[in-house]
Amino acid sequence: MAKELLEGNVAFAEAAVRAGCEAYFGYPITPQTEALEHMAKRMPELGRVFLQAESEVAAVNMVYGAACAGVRVMSSSSSPGVSLMMEGLSYIAGSEVPVVLVDVMRGGPGLGNIAPSQGDYNQIVKGGGHGDYRPIVLAPATVQELIDLTFEAFDLAEKYRCIVIILADGSLGQIMEPAELPPMRPVRKAEERPAWALTGARGREPNIISSIYIDPVEEEKFNHILMEKTSRIEANEVRYKELLLEDAEIAIVAFGTAGRIAQSAVKAAREEGIKVGLFRPVSLFPYPFERVRALAENVRSILVLEMNGGQMVDDVRMGVEGKVPVRFYGRMGGMVPLPDEVLDEVRKMHRETMAEPAEAGR
Amino acid sequence: MTEPALSETLVYSRPQALRPVHTHYCPGCTHGIAHRLIGEVIDEMGIREITIGVAPVGCSVFAYNYFNLDFAEAAHGRAPAMATGLKRVSPGKIVFTYQGDGDLAAIGMSEIMHVAGRGENITTIFINNAIYGMTSGQMAPTTLPGQKTTSTPLGRDVEVHGFPLKMCEILSQMDGAAYIVRRSLHDPANIRKAKKALRQAFEVQRQGLGFAMVELLSSCPTNWGISAEAALVWIEEHMIPAYPLGDYKVHPAIAEKAPGS
Numbered sequence: 001m002a003k004e005l006l007e008g009n010v011a012f013a014e015a016a017v018r019a020g021c022e023a024y025f026g027y028p029i030t031p032q033t034e035a036l037e038h039m040a041k042r043m044p045e046l047g048r049v050f051l052q053a054e055s056e057v058a059a060v061n062m063v064y065g066a067a068c069a070g071v072r073v074m075s076s077s078s079s080p081g082v083s084l085m086m087e088g089l090s091y092i093a094g095s096e097v098p099v100v101l102v103d104v105m106r107g108g109p110g111l112g113n114i115a116p117s118q119g120d121y122n123q124i125v126k127g128g129g130h131g132d133y134r135p136i137v138l139a140p141a142t143v144q145e146l147i148d149l150t151f152e153a154f155d156l157a158e159k160y161r162c163i164v165i166i167l168a169d170g171s172l173g174q175i176m177e178p179a180e181l182p183p184m185r186p187v188r189k190a191e192e193r194p195a196w197a198l199t200g201a202r203g204r205e206p207n208i209i210s211s212i213y214i215d216p217v218e219e220e221k222f223n224h225i226l227m228e229k230t231s232r233i234e235a236n237e238v239r240y241k242e243l244l245l246e247d248a249e250i251a252i253v254a255f256g257t258a259g260r261i262a263q264s265a266v267k268a269a270r271e272e273g274i275k276v277g278l279f280r281p282v283s284l285f286p287y288p289f290e291r292v293r294a295l296a297e298n299v300r301s302i303l304v305l306e307m308n309g310g311q312m313v314d315d316v317r318m319g320v321e322g323k324v325p326v327r328f329y330g331r332m333g334g335m336v337p338l339p340d341e342v343l344d345e346v347r348k349m350h351r352e353t354m355a356e357p358a359e360a361g362r
Numbered sequence: 363m364t365e366p367a368l369s370e371t372l373v374y375s376r377p378q379a380l381r382p383v384h385t386h387y388c389p390g391c392t393h394g395i396a397h398r399l400i401g402e403v404i405d406e407m408g409i410r411e412i413t414i415g416v417a418p419v420g421c422s423v424f425a426y427n428y429f430n431l432d433f434a435e436a437a438h439g440r441a442p443a444m445a446t447g448l449k450r451v452s453p454g455k456i457v458f459t460y461q462g463d464g465d466l467a468a469i470g471m472s473e474i475m476h477v478a479g480r481g482e483n484i485t486t487i488f489i490n491n492a493i494y495g496m497t498s499g500q501m502a503p504t505t506l507p508g509q510k511t512t513s514t515p516l517g518r519d520v521e522v523h524g525f526p527l528k529m530c531e532i533l534s535q536m537d538g539a540a541y542i543v544r545r546s547l548h549d550p551a552n553i554r555k556a557k558k559a560l561r562q563a564f565e566v567q568r569q570g571l572g573f574a575m576v577e578l579l580s581s582c583p584t585n586w587g588i589s590a591e592a593a594l595v596w597i598e599e600h601m602i603p604a605y606p607l608g609d610y611k612v613h614p615a616i617a618e619k620a621p622g623s
Contacts, residue, residue: 023451049450053443054476061440061473065416065447068434073447091437198432198448200455202411208426210417210435 003178008143009034011179012076012102012166015150017042020185021100022071023049025062029081030114031170032104036076048187056081060088060101067097068209070197072154072188076102078170079120080111082128089163090129093226094211098157101135102150102166104173107334115334116170116257121311124165125284132223134230135163136237137284139255143177145282151182156237158194160229167284169307171257171336239282240291244270248277250349251295253316254305255281258337262305265342274350284312292319299324300353303345305337306330377401379410381430388495390583390590392547393421396489397428399557400460403564404431413456414448416441418470420462421495439470442477445484456567458485464494467503467527474533481538481572485563488529488575491582492601499585503527506604511585526604530577534610540572542611546579548597552607562616571613579605 006014013035016024024039036052043050049066053059059075066073077085082103092099105120107113125137136156140146146168153164193199198207213219241259243266245251250269254262259280269276279295281288292315295302301324304313313328320326329345331337376382379401387393404410410431417425419438426433436444441459449457466474466488477484493511494500500513504526508517518526534542541563545556556578563574579601581593588596 023447025447051446051450054472057440058443058446058473058476061437061443062447062450064436064440065434065444065449066451067447068444069414069448069451071451073451087437088440095435198414198434199452200412200414201430201432206426206430207432208435209433210426212423212435 003180005176006143006179006181007034007174007176008146008168009104009173010038011143011181012146012150012168013038014042014181015147016074016100016154017046018182018184019151019154020072020187021048021074021154022187023066023073024075025051025053025059025066025073026075026077027053027056027059027081029078031106031116031173032076032078032102034173035102056084057088060085060092063099064088064092064095064097067092067099068095068198070193070199074100074102076104078104078106079108079117082120083123086123086129089135090131090133091211092163093129093133093135094131095209096161097209098154098161099163100150100153100157100166101163102168105167105169113334114170116172116307116336117332117334118169118256118258118307118311119332120167121284121306121308124167125287133226134233134285135165136160136233136286137165137167138239139167139282139284140172141256141259141280142179143172143175144179146172147179147181149282160233162229162233167256169257234286237283238286238288238290240288241280241282243278243280245277245279245295245298248275248298249300249353250274250276250303250346251279251299252276252303252305252342252346253279253281253292253312255284255312258305258307261337261339262342264339265346268339268343269346272347274346276346281312287315287319289315289319292316293321296320296323301325301327301349303349304328305342307336308332377405379404379413379430381428383428385428386424387421388584390581390593391421392578392580393489395547395553396487396578396580397425399553399560400487401429403557403560406561407564407568409456409564409568412454413458414452416445416448416457416459418459418461418465419496420465422460422462422489423496425460439465439468440473441465442470442473442482442484442486446477446480446482449482449484456485456564458487458564460487461489462495463488463490463492463502463504467529474529475536478533478536478539478573478575481540483567483570483572485567486573486575487560488577489580490529490577490605491580493582493585495582495585504605506600528605530575530610533575536573538572539575539611540613541566541574541616543609544577544579544605544607546597546602546607548579548581548594566613566616569615571615577605579607
């Protein structure tokens with residue numbers, strides 16, 4: 001298929017359609033409403049389900065219900081709406097049904113604004129709802145990645161019977177870029193729904209989908225199952241991208257749109273002769289800790305760039321284990337850092353690094 | 363000399379739609395009767411293998427253990443939304459929610475209003491016992507004025523706590539509602555009427571007519587602090603005057619064939 005000019009929100013919605021998503025439930029919220037509007041037109045046209053819910057609370061529970069029936073189902077929203085979905089996500093995790101959600105983050109806290117932000121990192125990556133669970137969290141930086149990761153998210157959700165969240169932001173949702181859509185996959189036939197699904201107890205014992213284990217012994221056993229699943233995800237699903245890290249003395253770590261901005265800063269710094277590279281985690285859970293650890297062995301300092309007050313930086317510090325200095329630069333409240341601001345930070349770090357012997361920096 | 367063989371006629375057995383298990387419900391609670399009636403109706407309609415239930419949070423949180431049906435357990439109040447998701451992707455199945463008054467009329471008010479508004483093709487069984495049973499006796503949205511609960515120890519003062527919500531009266535205003543009726547489980551005659559209403563509520567769904575809800579006035583002797591028998595009298599003397607029994611909305615396609623319930 002050829003590349004076409006696609007808006008992020010429309011692109012991920014269409015990618016979901018092509019991944020065989022059978023049902024979409026959502027509630028309008030800027031800056032992701034175009035996704036809902038695309039689904040409103042596209043899903044009925046294909047004989048699939050689109051329903052505008054009365055709230056994000058209802059939307060996530062509709063998603064939960066449809067997921068129990070064993071179909072590919074999704075929702076999308078933005079930060080305040082995703083907060084409302086946290087209860088449902090905890091139940092979904094506690095019931096082990098596959099669900100895909102796209103969070104097109106905006107400025108916060110509270111009602112905040114509709115500008116791009118990465119302020120939901122902690123909420124999304126660390127679980128968000130009550131109890132011990134981790135969704136797979138994937139952070140695209142381009143419309144193409146947004147398409148590819150959304151398309152793949154449905155397979156991952158079913159493989160692990162878990163939640164997969166695409167963590168995008170208002171910039172990525174609204175931007176138009178040339179990108180290529182995947183070919184259309186067929187929707188799963190009704191008779192091919194998974195054995196655990198609620199399809200009516202015909203010729204078998206009833207299926208029950210529940211997140212309640214009233215006996216703590218049983219609840220702990222179930223938590224162990226979730227932990228074991230988490231470990232498998234950590235072993236198999238780590239993704240990241242790297243740029244010019246081979247000889248780098250300074251590494252910038254940034255995800256999503258911040259990663260894209262960092263890329264411009266890296267190129268500008270290289271032109272000034274500063275050896276800087278970019279490490280861009282794509283899977284935020286599982287986090288590429290091993291690679292960050294290795295990075296700390298090879299660079300003299302690390303700059304974490306985020307569009308928040310410093311959330312992923314905690315994970316970077318966890319991976320670095322104090323081996324090299326970790327500096328943070330962020331803009332908040334919907335403000336997007338400019339490459340020049342990042343370049344200034346890199347210059348400062350470069351000066352500091354040059355002022356001390358190489359070994360001392362380690 | 364051998365005894366003559368006794369001839370045996372089976373006049374009563376457990377519906378297939380119920381599992382042969384004991385429930386956790388308190389003695390004198392009418393949840394068991396409601397379960398039984400639903401089980402009988404599902405059997406009689408021959409829909410056990412295509413029916414999916416959605417259990418609430420509240421005393422009937424474990425309803426899925428008692429029905430011999432596919433079942434999901436919803437978050438508190440969200441059963442109608444969950445049922446919507448299930449039904450929309452499985453239009454050929456029969457989907458019902460089973461909800462108490464706190465679940466349906468307090469925390470889940472938004473969800474129940476909107477399934478009625480959408481005319482969602484599901485069936486809701488609404489157990490109204492005017493109290494929170496599972497958390498041991500706090501005020502429900504349906505608690506009567508003056509009624510003592512653990513969170514209204516001096517009785518529900520409408521100046522402070524407001525007035526009871528009358529769900530049949532509210533939901534019957536919705537264009538998408540096809541069948542909204544209130545029945546009571548306090549005596550055999552009313553139990554028979556309740557069963558007929560449940561049958562109609564599932565028929566409404568089978569025919570795709572829209573949202574159907576049967577409210578069942580129910581007892582909670584444990585948290586009302588009276589005997590099982592006195593609780594049934596309390597339904598008749600106190601609940602029915604506040605929550606009149608009757609048909610609040612009946613779709614014309616069903617009304618024509620109504621068996622005079």
